[in-house]
Amino acid sequence: MDGSCDDVGGERTALEDVGVLLADQGLSDAFFLERGLVKYGDAEAGNLVVVQVDEDGREHELVTGAGEAWLELRDAAQAEGVLLEMVSAYRSVERQAEIVRGKFLRGLGVDEIFAVSAAPGFSEHHTGRAVDISTPGYGVLEEEFEESAAFGWLEENAGRYGFTMTYGKGNAYGYLYEPWHWVWG
Template structure:
């Protein structure tokens, strides 16, 4: 028998250091077996490092989706979270997850946290223990944001629409592991580390980790390109984003060593 569907207010991404708990209704099946399982599940445990589905919560109990589930790193914390109440209330706020594994991730890239922070002026950013469902991005992927940023994004997008401007989300929350994967894929393609650091903050230092940052686009424009700066959408953001609590993090000649990113906007937070 299918589990009771989650209400819109329960559509949160619940977070541990290694594993995410996703509402099954927001996941895309990766085959017929996945489709049958997801149709009966409420929550799915998803490995952060590679996005692998690990287990599904069904009416009859937890169904493993990988061999040797019991050996999965971080499983105990994820199961404890699964057994705990979901975030409730319109003003519930996330707590920060530990930053214990940042040094390990950076060491694998040949970086050291204190030295990188001193060089760039960027701060470590903890992941929230849950994020709010903020709709979908341009590619119909679930958009996860800190609840404060989610409410501000909805209000700002509606205000822009009232002025005839369409704002699209390109990306929101990204985990530390996802950011590390960006670096690993680019290094595998032969890019130099310093070149990657000019366009991507090191894992643990991206504003996207906290769920407060959004990459924003508009229809007809490629994502994350300088051409966005010449659109009516960017002009509208320059004039009105501040009233909604958003600022552009990486203007020209910013002190962080990050290229100019007219699409990247961060909310001030709670």
């Protein structure tokens, strides 16, 4: 890393730090907008409801409609013997910035970071309508999820509950295939 990274981690927010790190790489919002991504703000999400609490107390939130649809989807799957677990749901812009800043500080390159992570502001998780899904026996946030019965069930049924998979194979956004990422509405 070059000396400009000495500035990182001071009084600034993670979002401001990422802005500096991106500027160092000659990147701005335009780079992500050109990929066809949409920029969101924190206000995008509106009313959030807690839809899952993990054993460690971590809460997962979605906007009301998405939360209701998720619970219906999950219960319908479970009734057919398919377990769907929520790995990640709503995420604030600042939380996304912390994730991306962490990757920069670990020395990952821009290509590596933005193949799997959204830039802060550009994640569908900011909307409170996106869910990352896992199922027992398959790596979490791993492509092998597509081989699971859970993925097969989602492909068949998720649409009826308003969910679609947005980062398919060869997507134009520059992301790797994410069979676990589904968005409501």
